[in-house]
Amino acid sequence: MGSDEDKGVSRRRYNRAVAARAEAEKLLDEKSRALFEANEALREHQSALEDTVRERTADLQAALQKAQMASEVRARFIATMSHEIRTPLGGLMGIVDLLHMEESDPKKQELLSFAKTSGTALKTIVNDVLDFSKMEAGAFQFKTEQVDIRSLATGVAALARYSADETEREIEVEIGDDVPQRFYGDATRIRQVISNLVSNAVRYSTDGLISVRARMIEVDDAPWLRVEVEDFGVGIAADKRDDLFKDFSQVSNELSDQAQGTGLGLAISRRIIEGANGHIGVDSELGVGSTFWFEIPIEEVPHAPLSDPTTTAEVDNAEDIVRGARVLLAEDNTINQTLLMRFLKKMGVVATLAENGQVAVDLFRPGAFDLILMDVAMPVMDGLQAIRHIRDAHPPDQVPPISLLTAHVMETVADDAIAVGVEHVLSKPIAFDDLRLGIASLMTGRKVHSLSLSAPQAGSHVPVMDLMSEDISAGLAASLSGAEIEELAAQFVTDAESLWADVMKHSDDAASRGNCKAPAHALKGAAGLLGFATVSEHAAMVEESCAFLDAEDFDVIGGMIASELDRIRATLPSGASA
Known part of the structure; x- marks a missing residue:
């Protein structure tokens, strides 16, 4: 214890x-x-x-x-x-x-x-x-479509050339061979930028060459398009260049008082190019000139595996293959109708004409035709719709070979053609021998040797042929008489004036300018078929950019077309008629 x-x-x-x-x-x-x-x-x-x-x-x-x-x-x-x-x-x-x-x-x-x-x-x-x-309101939108920079730049240059104080300026267009025929982008906005740059070049230079160039470059291993507009005008001082692309900004020089404007053209161009994820700038030397440029990333429109029968060769007896063939031709343009029907008659083809896709659908019967030639752009029902209707209504073995007729570049109709089961395209303008080769190739499924074809007796040369492109006039002379060519030319002048009148019906109203595209396309095709290149180019310009053009632009282009039609009319005898 x-x-x-x-x-x-x-x-x-x-x-x-x-x-x-x-x-x-x-x-x-x-x-x-x-x-x-x-x-x-x-x-x-x-x-x-x-x-x-x-x-x-x-x-x-x-x-x-x-x-x-x-x-x-x-x-x-x-x-x-x-x-x-x-x-x-x-x-x-x-x-x-x-x-x-x-x-x-x-x-x-x-x-x-x-x-x-x-x-x-x-x-x-x-x-x-x-x-x-x-742009400030967020209502300025971009769209994705197929862009043909060659047609676009040529159209801008043509307008600027004749709009520069009513005196022709020397404006050249150089597009590099490496630039794709078509790429994806907003054609209207790209055209607007090029137009702004060309307009500035005209306003800030009194004379001399203006050059519009385009080529491909690489940025981070990706394909980009570089466009340059060069002038030999007043130039821009180095300390003034930073202000060029600002809103409401203009650089003062001896031409400033004459070059009226808001100072927004370059600012708008900068916003457009930056909206396309690109760059814009200028290289300039005071008193020597300026080169405005922009660069944008692009994606090439892929080439579809379509074949053009007009390029084939290697089987004989094409004349015998074509003679007696039963062909359904769907074509709305009167010039194209007349020329193609005459071609088919000279080949010994039994041709039935349909004025549009709906008529073609109504006329078609299994076993009645050996071949269908179908235009793409037609009223009432276009060619693609007509092909769908025919294929939906009949078994595949009851539908004969079909070829599309188009004034478009082949690549632009590739996807649509493949979607309706068409593997062949005949590109307008179509020469006599090319048409016969194409028909024989489609009917046999084989390539046809062009040397086996005997061309019709050549027609005599008439004055209007001097206004046609050399290849087209040669083809017409080999298949039509001089009188027939003059009749076609006279009918073209009448039809062209009517088509342009249809274009002008919608030119004053911005909301309906898209309706100008169809008659412009028809005019382009008819002019191209007869080799009237100037009219065809101007019509192509309207077709490509109708939504962007304004009333004055239509008047300028219309004046150039009217002048060319007067030249054609002057070569024709008074008795020539369609």
């Missing part, structure tokens, strides 16, 4: 332990209570924060909806103003042009010329401000 002293020590230790435990329990209780209170406060704060977040989110959503509504209202306003301003302005300038043509008093003609110049400047300002407003 321990002493009393040991027992006292043990009791004290016990009491201290009890006291310590009690203190710990008290402290733990206080901490637990504090933690509970903190959690409660945190839950209350979290709840309040969630309420605040919900309120703020609701406020932000309401603000976003208001902003979207405001943007939509602004976009609609700009679209309306675009139409309401441009339409009367186009009408006003058209009236001034008419008065200028009819006025004989030199003083009044001079005043009307001043009015026309002022109207042109106002049109440029209105277009720039409206486009800039569209």
Whole structure:
């Protein structure tokens, strides 16, 4: 047993332990209570924060909806103003042009010329401000389509060449062989940028060559298109170049007072190119000239595995294969109808004409035809729709070979042709021998030797053939008489004037300018078929860019087409008729 002293020590230790435990329990209780209170406060704060977040989110959503509504209202306003301003302005300038043509008093003609110049400047300002407003409102959108840079640049140059103070400027176009025939992009916006750069080159240089060039470059191992517009004008000082692409900015020089504008053309061009993920800039030397350029990434339109029978060769007896063949020809253009039907008759082909796709569908019967020649672009029902109807209505073994007829580049109809089961395309303009080769190739499924074909007796040379491209005139001379060629040319002039009148019906209304595409395409094809290259090029320009052109542009192009038609008419005898 321990002493009393040991027992006292043990009791004290016990009491201290009890006291310590009690203190710990008290402290733990206080901490637990504090933690509970903190959690409660945190839950209350979290709840309040969630309420605040919900309120703020609701406020932000309401603000976003208001902003979207405001943007939509602004976009609609700009679209309306675009139409309401441009339409009367186009009408006003058209009236001034008419008065200028009819006025004989030199003083009044001079005043009307001043009015026309002022109207042109106002049109440029209105277009720039409206486009800039569209960008600011978010209503300026890009679309993806197939772009033919060669046709596009040539069209811009042609307009600028004849619009430069009514004096022809020397504007050349050089497109590198490495540039794809077609690539994906926004043709309207690319054309707008090139047009702005060419317009500036004309305004800021008094004379000399203006060069539009395009070539391919590589950026990070990807294909990019580089376009340059070079002039030999006043040039730009180094310290002024940074201001060129700013909004409402113009560089002051001796031509600035004459070059009226808003200072928005280059700013809009910069936004377009940057919107296409590209770059834009300028290289210039004061007093020597400037080269404006832009670079954009592009994707080439792939070449589809279509075959063109006009390029084949290697089996004999094509004349015997073609003679007596029963062909259904679907073609709406009267010039194309006349020429192709005459060609088929001379081949000994039994041809049935359908004026559009719907008529072709109605005329088709299994076993009635050995071949179908189907134009693509036709009213009522186009060729592709007609082929679908025929294939859907009949078993495959009851549908004869089909060839598309098109004035488009083959690559542009490749996907559509393959989709309807067509593997062959005859590209307009189609020469006599090429058409006969194509028909024989399609009917036999083999290549046909061109040397086995005996061409019809050559017709005599007539004056109108001097205005045709050499290859087309040679082909016509080998298959038609001089009188027949003159009749076709006379009919072309009549049809061309009618087609251009159809184009002009929609030229004043921006909302319906897309309707100009069909008659322009028909005019391009008819002119190309007879080798009238100038008319075909101008019509192609309208077809490619009808939505972008304005009333004055249509007047300029129409004047050039009318002038060319007058030249054709002057070569024809008075008795020539369709």
